Amino acid sequence: MxxxxxxxxxxxxxxxxxxxxxxxxxxxxxxxxxxxxxxxxxxxxxxxxxxxxxxxxxxxxxxxxxxxxxxxxxxxxxxxxxSGEGADAALEALLPIDLSTLKLxxxxxxLLLDENGGVxxxxxxxxxxxxxxxxxxxxxxxxxxxxxxxxxxxxxxxxxxxxxxxxxxxxxxxxxxxxxxxxxxxxxxxxxxxxxxxxxxxxxxxxxxxxxxxxxxxxxxxxxxxxxxxxxxxxxxxxxxxxxxxxxxxxxxxxxxxxxYGHDLDTGTNPVSAGLMFALNKSRREAGGWMGHEAIAPVLASGPATKRVGLIVEGRLPAREGAPVFAGESQIGHVTSGGFSPTLGYPIAMAYIDAGHAADGTRVQIEVRSKRLDARVAPMPFVPHRYYRGEPR
Structure with a gap:
């Protein structure tokens, strides 16, 4: 360095x-x-x-x-x-980050985005x-x-x-x-x-x-x-x-x-649907000037059609990536990550589903091995973060 x-x-x-x-x-x-x-x-x-x-x-x-x-x-x-002269400005043309507030x-x-706002x-x-x-x-x-x-x-x-x-x-x-x-x-x-x-x-x-x-x-x-x-x-x-x-x-x-990345994020997803608004620095959401802004601006204004949500699955059978998610007989999305939670003792998953069904507590079903599993939308994280932010030890 x-x-x-x-x-x-x-x-x-x-x-x-x-x-x-x-x-x-x-x-x-x-x-x-x-x-x-x-x-x-x-x-x-x-x-x-x-x-x-x-x-x-x-x-x-x-x-x-x-x-x-x-x-x-x-x-x-x-x-x-x-590095080099103008490195900050060059990176800000590609990333939705405000480097002026990133101190030593x-x-x-x-996020690194493409012109369509995909990740x-x-x-x-x-x-x-x-x-x-x-x-x-x-x-x-x-x-x-x-x-x-x-x-x-x-x-x-x-x-x-x-x-x-x-x-x-x-x-x-x-x-x-x-x-x-x-x-x-x-x-x-x-x-x-x-x-x-x-x-x-x-x-x-x-x-x-x-x-x-x-x-x-x-x-x-x-x-x-x-x-x-x-x-x-x-x-x-x-x-x-x-x-x-x-x-x-x-x-x-x-x-x-x-x-x-490659599961819950890819070029077919955008930061708003993914619930990563914090990665779009507020000043830059409005000012733009970064790759993908023109495509994402309408989503910021009107809200996303789909949202990444947490799901708690009833029973013991986990739902894996790709499993379709239903509300009644209508498919409303699909699972992107899923498995059995060792800490909680039951299956959990992440999925992209229609925004109209994304409220916490909404009941849905996940199709696994031709069987419908009952599930509900739940807030994330499933297990509270324990990052050290300066609190007394």
Whole structure:
């Protein structure tokens, strides 16, 4: 990174997504396998869906993270730096974000949209001393890079930090664990939700943000890939921490009501229907000037035809992605994410349904295996978020 704390080695000006290898290897691939990681293909990588042995399995890993701390390897995600004269204005032409209010050390959720207002990706945006740092989804990062390179002006530089790993330490005991090891210009406790800083752990310099994808308090840690095994081993050597796979990450984010790109978000959805109005900064909703605004403005004015809602399903049978949702004999939508909630003890789902049926408490039915399951619209998150916003411990 250009502030001297990172080494940027890969300028993608001559790189095309078609040139990327079909299968890439996580920096911690061997580490996961040595710990019994059951590896599956995801976003072009082999990634652990769960771990075998005592304490392993999706439900056990889910519950461990809710009660203690889990370490997730999310190094498949893209870490990008945007810099140069006019970088803020160039990004604001593509993202509905007000970068003038994003101060040093702050992080914000945003959306990359196409000209029709469809969601190309959801991402995190952070303010660095002379750069803007983006974390994009692993499944879309090459398309995101191509889109950004096409639309950013020539005097704005986009760098892909391929020599970086990304770890997420999540759960109510995550702070206590990281605080034992992290040193910096200020204490780790100074970080509140969606803030970040530079810290050193076991001699490794890293960027730490207080954020995550589980609904729990926790941290996302960007560090050199060559040091990932050292830090992962150190953290998992603490009694509160276990490695956690993709399966529990998905069930945790579903309970937290967080959308997953490619399932709950895609180019066929828009931010208003998705319930992501907070990602459209208020001043920019009105002023426009960002890709997709002309298509979204009428939806902002009149309201969406469909809405993303939470559903609580009666019985024990979960509703999965694609299951149709009915009001009487009329299909009013479809499920985009669903599963059994380990925390609540019953099935939950997210769905897009007609706005006229989206009020909390509305009774609907979901068709699963040619059987209609009774369900009702419920507010999200299903399990309350426990982000640390500065309240007394």
């Amino acid at each position: 250009s502030d001297g704390n990172y080494s940027v080695t890969d300028d993608l000006s001559d790189t095309h997504p078609d040139d990327m290898p079909e299968q890439q290897v996580l920096p911690l691939d061997a580490w996961h396998r040595a710990r019994g990681g059951r590896m599956v293909e995801f976003a072009g990588y082999q990634m652990p869906i769960q771990y075998t042995g005592e304490g392993g399995g999706i439900v056990a890993e889910h519950e461990w993270t809710r009660n203690h701390a889990g370490l997730f390897d999310v190094s498949h995600m893209g870490q990008l730096l945007v 050390g702050m992080q914000r959720y945003s 190309l990706d959801d991402l995190m945006v952070s303010r660095w001393p002379r750069d803007v740092f983006l974390v994009v989804n692993g499944a879309t990062k090459w398309d995101d890079i191509a889109h950004l390179r096409e639309h950013l002006p020539d005097d704005v530089t986009l760098n892909h930090l391929q020599d970086r790993a990304l770890l997420a330490l999540q759960g109510p005991e995550a702070f206590a664990v990281l605080d034992r090891h992290a040193t910096g210009e200020y204490p780790l406790s100074a970080l509140t939700f969606m803030k970040f800083g530079l810290f050193t752990v076991a001699g490794v310099e890293m960027a730490v943000s207080r954020s995550g994808y589980t609904g729990e308090d926790g941290f996302e840690i960007s560090l050199p890939a060559e040091d990932a095994e050292k830090i992962a081993t150190l953290l998992c050597g603490e009694p509160e921490v276990k490695p956690i796979g993709l399966g529990a990450r998905d069930s945790l984010r579903l309970e937290a009501g967080l959308p997953l």
